[in-house]
Amino acid sequence: MTVRKSLGALLATSLLVPVTAFADYPERSIELVIPFGQGGGNDLVGRAFSQSLAEYSDVDVLPVNRTGGSGAVGFHAASSARPDGYTIAMINSSLVGNPHIINGFPASIDGFTPICLLSAEPVGIAVSASSDIETLEDWVSIAQEDPDRLALGYTSIGELIALSAGNVTDTDPTLIPYSGSGDSITAVIGGHVDGAVVSDAEAYSQVQADQLRMLTFFSDERSKSLPDVPTSAEEGYPLDIGLFRAIGAPANLPEDVESYLIDACTHIAQDEAFVERMNRIGFNVQLRTGDDFKAWLTRQNEAFAAAAGLLEQ
C-alpha cells in the first residue's frame, strides 16, 4: 500500500511540478546543451548567449558541452529531455543536414521546438591567396577542363554544400573531408588542397591577413563581414545554402515557455553587449523567431535534402 501510495504521490508531483513551474518560468537554473566541443563556433555563440540569457532571466544558465558523433549525442540528449524549458540547446545546420547523410542519426529538427535564429553565415569556396584561381569562373573552368585536378576540403555537412555547389556549376572536384574548419583552412594555406568550403566567420581573419581568398559565397545576399566577395548568384550560379546558429528546445514545449524564450531572444539580439560580443567572435546577429524562423528552417531543410539527393546519385 505504502509503495503504491508513494508512487501515486510521485506521479502526482511529477504532473504537478511542470504545471506550477510554467506559471513563473524560469524559477531555477537552465541548462544550455552545446552538442560540440569547446572553442568552436557553436561553443562561443552558446556561451555568449547563455551569459545574456542569465542576465535577462535572472537565473543561472549553464552551458554544457555534450559532444560526440557530429552532434548526435548532444542533439539526442536535448531532444529527449523533458520539454519544460529548463533544457534548451544550441541547434545548427548539422541538425538539419546530418539526418540526410548519417544513417540512423538519432535526432532531427522534428524533435525540437525552434526558438530563434541567432546568426546565419554564408558559406563559399576559399583558396590560398597565392593561388592562380582568382574567381569562381576560374575555378569552374579548371574543374570542367580536368575533373581530377582540383581537391576541395570540407567539414561535416560542408559535404552537402560542396555537392550542391558542384551541381549548379557542373563541376566535380575531389572532395576531402576534414574534422574541423581550422584543419581545412590549414590545409588550404599549406597547399595540400586547392580550396575549402568555409563560412565567412571561419575565413574572416585569414582573408584579412591575405592568406586566404574567398572566391564566392553561395548565398542570396553578400556577406556582411566580407562584402567585397561576390555571391554565386551574381556569377550566374544561384544557390542559397549555408550554416546557422540557433536556439531550440525539446518538442512539445508549453506555449508560455516558448513565448518567454522568444521574448528573451528578441531582447538579447538587440542588446549591444551581446551584439558586440558576437561580432568579436566573427558572427553577425540575425534574428528570426516564431513562424518566420520555422518557415526559414523548412527551406534550409529542403535545400539540404536536395543536396543529399545528389549524394545518392
Add this chain to the structure above:
Amino acid sequence: MFELLIQGFASLLDPILLLLLVGAVAIGIVVGAMPGISPSLGVAIASPLTFVFDPFTGISCLLGIYIGAVFGGSIPATVIGIPGSAMAVTTVFDGYPMGRKGQAGLALGLSTISSFIGGVLASLILIVLAYPISQFALSLGPREYCAIAVLALMAVASLSGGSFLKGAIACLLGLFLATVGLDEINGQPRFTMGLPYLMGGIPFIAVIIGLFAIPEIMQRFERISHRTQPIVQVSKVLPSWPLLRRLIPAQLRSTGIGTIVGAIPGAGADVASLISYSQGRNLSKYRERFGSGEPEGIACSETANSASGVGALIPLLTLGLPGGAVTAVIIGSFMIHGLQPGPLLMRDHAPLVYQFFATTVIVNFIVLLIGLPGAKLFSRALQVKESILLPIILLICIIGAYALRNNPWDILVMLGVGVFGYYMAKAGIPRAPIVIGMTLGPIIESEIARGLLITRGNYLDFITPISAVIWAIALLPLYLPLLRYVFRRIRPRPHVATSTPE
C-alpha cells in the same frame, strides 16, 4: 626584436600580474592533475573569467593555466599511477615504479625539472624560430601526419613490458575500440548497434581512467589491512648533479621532438611523448631499465609533452591556426578579447605577441617554483592511510570520467573497462598499448584516407620525401637486424672469424 622582447619581459614585472600568473599556474596544475579534466576544458571554463582583465593579462592567465595543466598530468601519474591525460601515459611507466620504490619525491622533482627545461627551451625556440617552424609545420600534410602517427605507434614495443605479443594484442584492441562511432571520413556509424550513445564513440578519457585507476584500486583493496601500514619514505626531491647531467642529452632531444611535433597541426603532446619515450629508450644505455623506474624515461616523457605544449603555440601565434585542441580554445579567447589571431597579430600587435613570448618563459619558471616544493607535498599523498586514500581516488575518477562529456554513461564505461583492466593486469597483459591504439588509430586511419584522396588513390605518391624519412625511422626495428646481418656477411670482422673454430 630584442627591444620588443625586453619590453615584453619588462611588462611582466608588475607584481600583481606576476601574482595572477602564479595563481593561474596553480589552478592549471590542479586542472591537469585531475584525471579527466583536460587542459582544454580548464582553459574553456577559465576563459570567461578573464574578461575582467585587459587582453594581455587575460590571455597570459590562460597561457599560465594551459602550461600548468600540461605539467599537472605528471603528478597523479607518479603518485597514484593514473595518467591525468593521454600525454602522461609514458610518465606513469617510470614515474609510478619510482614512487613504489619510495622515490616519489625524486620522480616528481625530475618531472618538474624536465617540464621546466622542455618548456623554457621550447619557449626560446618559439621566440627565435617561430616563423620557419610554422612554415615547416604547414608544409606537412596528411601523408606526413600518418607517418608521424606510425612512428608514435612504435612506442607499443617500449610500453609492452615483457611480452611484445601481449602488447600487440592490447594495441589492436585499442585500435578496434577507436573505430566505434562515426568514422572520420564518411561520417557513417560503425559498431554503434543503433545506440545514440555509441555514435559519440568510446570515451577515450574514461577508458584511460578505468584502465589505470580501477585495477590499481582493486589490487590495493586486496592487500589492504587495518594494521598500520608501513610509512612510505618521502625521498628527496632534487636529483643529484651526476644524474641530472646524464639526463641532459635526453632532455635536449625530447625538447626538439616535442617542439616540432607540437607545432604540427595533426599531432599533439600525446604523440610527442610517445615518440620521445620510445626513441629515448632505443637510444639509451639503460634501455632495459625503462619501465621499471628509470629517471631517463620520466625525462623523455615530461620534457617532450611540455615542449609540445609550447610548440602548439607556434602556429597559433604566427599564423592564427590551431596546433591542437587547447589552442583552438585559446584562439576563441583571443577573439572574445577582440584580437584576431593570425599573421596580422604579429604585424599590428607585435609588442603584445612578444609579451606572450615572455609570458611563456616566465610561466615555466613559475612551474618550477611551484613544482619543486609541491613535489614533497604531493608525494605525501602516499602516506595517507589507504582506507582513506583509495575511496578519494575512486571519487576523483568518477568525477573525471563524467566531466569531459557530461555523460553519466561514461562513468559506467569507466568502471566496466576498469574491471576488464583488472583481469588484464592479472593476465600480465600491458594496458598502455590500448591507450596508444585509441590515440593513434583515428589519426592513422583518417590521414591514410585523406592522403589517398589527395593522391587520387595513387599509392606511390603516398610517400613524400619527408614522410619517407619518418617511415624509415619508424620501421627501423623491423629491418635493423637484417641490416646488421648483411653488414656482417659483407665485412666479417677478422677477430671474430679467427676466434670461431669454423
